[in-house]
Structure formats: C-alpha cells, structure tokens
Amino acid sequence: MRKTKTVCKMLLILMIVCPLAGCWDRGELEDKSYVIGLGLDRSKREGKIKVTMLLANPEVGSMQGGGGSTEKPREVISFDAIDFIAAKVTANAIVSRKISYDLLKIIVVSEEFAKDPEFFRIIYDAVYDKEIRLNAYLAISKEKASQYFLKNHPRMETRPHKYYQYMVEHGIENGLIPDSTLFRFFKATERGKDLFLAMNTSAIREKKPKIRAEDNYYAGQLNASGELDDTQFIGSAVFKNGKMIGKLTGQETSIVNTLDDTTNISDFIIDIPSPFPGTIKQMALRVMKEEDNTVKMNLKGPRPKIFITMPLKFEVMSNPSEVDFSKKKNRDILKAQIARHFKTEHEKLLRKAQKKYKGVPYPLSLDAQKYFATNQEFKKFNWTKSYQQAEIYVKPVVKIVDYGKGPKKEGK
Amino acid sequence: MKQQPEKLGIREYIAIAILMAGARATEDTPATLFQKVENAAWMVPILSAALFFIPLYLLLKTMSLFQGKNLFAVMNKLLGKYLGFAVGLIIFVISSSAISFDSRTYTNIIRTYYFNTTPILVLYAILIAICAYGAKKGIQHVGSVSFMIVFWVICSLIFALLLSTQDSTFQSVLPIWGPGILEIIKTSPGSLAIYADFFLLTMLVPYFKSNKEFQKGTWIAYIFVSIQISAAIFCIVCFFDQSLGGLGYPFHTLIRYISLGTYIPNIEIFFFAIWIMGAIIRFTAFLYLNALIFGQLFKIKDFEYLIPSIATIYLLIGLIPESPIETIVHLKLTVRALAGPMFAAISLILWLAALVKGEFKHAKNKNSM
Known part of the structure; x- marks a missing residue:
C-alpha cells in the first residue's frame, strides 16, 4: 500500500515536470532568430510600409573561447508589408528560424517616413505587440532604414545587440543624443503638450562636410577619416504629436538634455569661449548634472514667465591660457563666463524651439501642472498655446569643483 | 466534526488578507481607476477604505456579540432562517462570479x-487545479504558505516600483x-469592491482563538492593504x-x-515568479472561502470535498467570455460595482438587525452580570 503511494507521488512529480518546459510556448535557442533592429520606410505601394529586419544569430559569440560556430552574426532582410507585426510571419518565408521581437533594441525610421502623418499609427502597433519591450530605442536615420542597416558594418562589435546597446548608451551619457525609448515617445505623444526628441543616426557620411564648432553636427556630418565604420549617432529629430518636424544638432541636443530632468545624462565635455587672453580661444569643461533643476512659473497674465534655475558642476579640463586659478579674480571671471555662456546658449535654443517648432523639446509642461488644482483648469490654460507667448529665463548656478591639474596654491 | 480544527494564527491571517486584497494593485485596477479619475487615481483606494471602514467596523462589532460564530451563523441568527439563506445565496453568487472572472483575468x-x-484552457486549468489542490489542504496550510511568501511578494512589489521611479x-x-474633488468622491463608492475580500474573510472567525484576535488582524491588514x-x-x-x-x-x-x-536587462521573470505564487495563494484562499460559504449554505459539514467540483464549475464559468476585453469591460466591472455596495449594505443590515433585536443591550447585560 505504501509502495503504491510512493509510486503515485513520484508519477505526480514527473507529470509536473512536463509543464515546466512551457507547454505550447516551449522555445529553443537554436530555433529562434531575434530581431535586434527594425527598420521602417515608406513603401512605393499605397498603404504599405517597407520593413527591414536586422536578425542576430544567437549562436555567435555565445560561447567563451573557441568552439564557436562559423555562421554569420547577422542577417538583413527588407520587404513590403502592411505593418511590422504581420511582417514577422512573412519574414519566415526567407528566414529559417522562428522570428521573435523579444530582444528588439532599436527601431530605425527614415526621415522621410517619420514626416508622414501615418507614421504614428504604424509605430503605435508596438504597444499592442506582446513581445516588443517599450525600452527599445527609436532612432531616425537620414537615409532609408533599409539602406542604413546594410551600410552599417561595425568593426569592433560584430554582434549587433551589443553594438547598439553601447553606441546608444554612451551617446546618451555624453548628451549627444536624447534618451528616446519607445516608452518615452508614447508617453510624450499621449501627453500631447510638448515636443519629443528622437535620436538621429546615419550610416552614410556626407561627401564634404564642413568642420564646425564642437558637436555642432547633424548625423553624418562629422568628418572622420581612417579605418572606421561610417555610422554616426549624433543630434536629434524633433517630433510634434508623433510626426517629425525638424532636427537639432548634437550640441543643441546636449543643451536640451541638461534641461530635461527625466533623462539620466551623467556628464559631458564642452568647449566654451575662453574669457582669458591668449591665442587659443576655447577651453574645455566637463559639465556634470547631478541635481534637478528648479522651475518656477508665473502663469498669470497674457505672457507667462518661466524661470529655470539649473545647478551645474564643472571641472576645468584644459587651460590653454595658463591662467592661475589660485587667484580669486580669475575664478570669478571664469564663473561669470560659464554662467553667461550657458544662459545665452540655453535661452537661444529654447527661443528657437518656441519660434520654429512652437513647443518645448522636453516635458516642461509637467512643471506647470502644480500651479493648477484640477485637470480642467490646466486644460483651459492650454499649455501648447500659452507657451508660445512665454518668456523664459534660464539661470545657471555654477559650481566649479575642480580647476584641473594646474597650479593649486592657497585659496583653491 | 470529527476533530477540533486547528486554529489559524493572527500572522497567517494577516498574510492571507494582504495577498488577497493587495494583489489588486498588480492587475487592471490601476488602469480602470485611471480611466475614471485620471491622475487622482491613487486617492480612490484611501477614500474607499475610509468609506468601507464604517460597515466593516459595524460588522465586526456585530460579530463580536457571537463569539466563535462565522458570518453565516450570525446571519441566520439575526435575519432568521429564510432571509438569512437568501442573503447568503446572494453573497455566494457574487463571490462566485468574482472568483471566476478574476481568475480569468489572471489567466x-x-x-x-x-x-x-498556450491555449487559455490549459493555463486556466493548471491555475485552478493548483488552487483546488491547495484549498483542499485546508486553510491552515494556506495560511502557513501565505505567511511564507507574503514577505517576498511585498518585497518584489516594492523593488519593482522603486526601480520604476528612475x-x-x-x-x-x-x-x-485630477478631474475635480466631486469626481473623485463619486468614484469612491464604486471602488468599494477593492475591500470586499475583508467581508468574505469574516467567514474564518471560527478558526481563531477569539474574536478579538480576528478583529486585530483585520484592522492591521486593512490599513496595510x-x-x-x-x-x-x-x-x-x-x-x-x-x-x-x-x-x-x-x-x-x-x-x-x-x-x-x-547587464541584467530583462528581469520580468523574477517578478513574475513571485507574483504568480501570490496569485495562486489568492485564489486558493478565495476558493476555500467560497467552498466554506457553499458548505454553510447547504449545511454540508465536510465541505472540503466539494472544492474540486466547485473549482471545475468556476473554471467553466470563467471560460464563457470569448476574450479578455469582455471579461474586463462588461462582466468584471458589473460584478465589482455590485459587490462593494452590496456587501456594505449587508453589513449595515446585520448591524441594524442586531440593534433592533436588542442584542447589544443583551450582551451588555450579560457582561455586567
């Protein structure tokens, strides 16, 4: 009797093991092909889009040391489809493995398609899809997305998911591109009050780009030479209500990033005009954004007034004029110069966005909400319209935490 | 009764209550509240709690007159045999439909x-089978398991929410x-169902050492939830x-x-594993309560043998809606809108009946004597 009981229990345990494999959802790595990048273009056919998939081979690079397979790390396919969800199945006509969006890292959209009013309706499918994670990035490419993936041949990072992860992460940290995840894109678009910035990228270098001041480039304009990959991530595309309306350079993007408290920009290096005499007119500073801005608004009256106080920390990275910073006078000159430079640059950009794009390129309206008791009052205030009349004042609070390796005498 | 049932400790009871009622934050409640009162949705649970406090307090006060009796025994005593049965049947029907549609939502x-x-039927059947197995073991076992996991469930919830604040x-x-104070106040009565579980939990009174302990546990869990x-x-x-x-x-x-x-980008499976354990405990306790109600209603002593068959019926009811949309939008909202005010009303009626019958005076006299 006892034996039977034990046997029964053992059988039960064995039965329980079966559903562990995931029932119908059993999946094997061998059998899967993960889409890392998804490209969206306008198709020549009416009502269709051109979908490009960058597929990663999970077998490559998964093994430490030798013994890895000789298969290619990636595969790129493009075809016309009605939307990118159904395209998953269509792609199986070409790809031998089961296609999954589970590890989708980046959606690249061509500028041409991003300006299409239909674009938001197409991309909104990502919310409905059960596999796409909303932390995938949205990037806008100058050329067609199908071309972009073909041209993009990273030399150091052959595995595509690592390449995009590092490229985007470091770009965001340096402030050259905005943190444009799908989640933030949908959040901003559904709020419908402010502009949204999506990162700009290009795999085709311009033929003879001009050399400009530090970081003042659009994607594809940075003139680099040598043995390299042509892809560049710099600058951003401006979206209004889910439709692209303009572009910002790398420098302008980093200005927006210091204003925006919802991104986690860590620190970046910029050049500012040197206030000291000397032949070299620029000096390098490392900017650290550690505290949040304080925003005060005066929303009564026909022209709302917005005061932004921006606490920033600086490190002096170069000292071409060999200034002695142990003197208080020199330190004060530098501080005043930094404050002036940041004030003018920030206000200039905000005015430009206000005039040209009729909005603010980061969720500033969030800070306005506390001045209203109910949603109806806020709606009545009509942020998008009132903001166009607003006067904006930016006040950087400069703290220089390090004057570099130069002379550090008393008084530092 | 063949043997004296083991008693349920206060901490086990609190764990069950927290898992049952607290799980609502992780399903569709936030979204449905947001659709009604937008960004003021977080206020509604507190207001509803304040509102439901009154009937719950009165109910517990009435129950304390009858030491060691559960809700149905009290109802039979106060409302009489027939009316008591009718009210009991209403409670049973509401909680049965609630468990069917809730479990369907989880599926x-x-x-x-x-x-x-994986087909819905398979997932649903596995979920219900596990719950039925657990419920069959008895409320003491459910209690100890929930005490074991409640810490982890709460920890994972806090951890997930903390990570999200980034x-x-x-x-x-x-x-x-949000949309105005009036709108918030209007929504609160409709959201009483969040706390409906506490009403059903009064069925467990006989498993406690004393009514006092039960009351204490209820209030701690209530505030926490x-x-x-x-x-x-x-x-x-x-x-x-x-x-x-x-x-x-x-x-x-x-x-x-x-x-x-x-380096650890996709961590949902970690939260999912803990969440599903909490969900299973929730339905196990819910199933047990429903079986208990059924047993009380039709005077079945060994109601634990009913659990598998009742569970099957719930499974079949839960499978009726064709799609998730139907469950949420129509059925679940109707049941929810009905359950909260109904349970509150029943509590009030019981208290009134006790008041009219002079049970409070009676108890006072007894005490003074």
Missing part, C-alpha cells in the same frame, strides 16, 4: 505577457485633484502618466520595462 495576464501560444515623473500626479494599493497606484501613475489609460495591465508592462543596469 489573461499570464497568456498575454508570458505564454503567448523613469517616472513625480509631477504626473499633479494637478493634485489600503496604503499598499494606494502607493502602488501612485507609483504607476507617476510612471505611465497619460499613457496609463490605454494599458490593460500596467504592472506587467512596467516589469517588462525596468531593468537592473545593462
């Missing part, structure tokens, strides 16, 4: 986010009154802002989004 969540191709904007809950749900909704509103209205199950979208740095 939908599992299928939508984790097992996309990308959330606190300002989203402002303007502070109301704060937990409200805080969770607060975080979810901050995280999703306006896009919360278009989402079915925000908590699961949230755990798919968050990550632990770049």
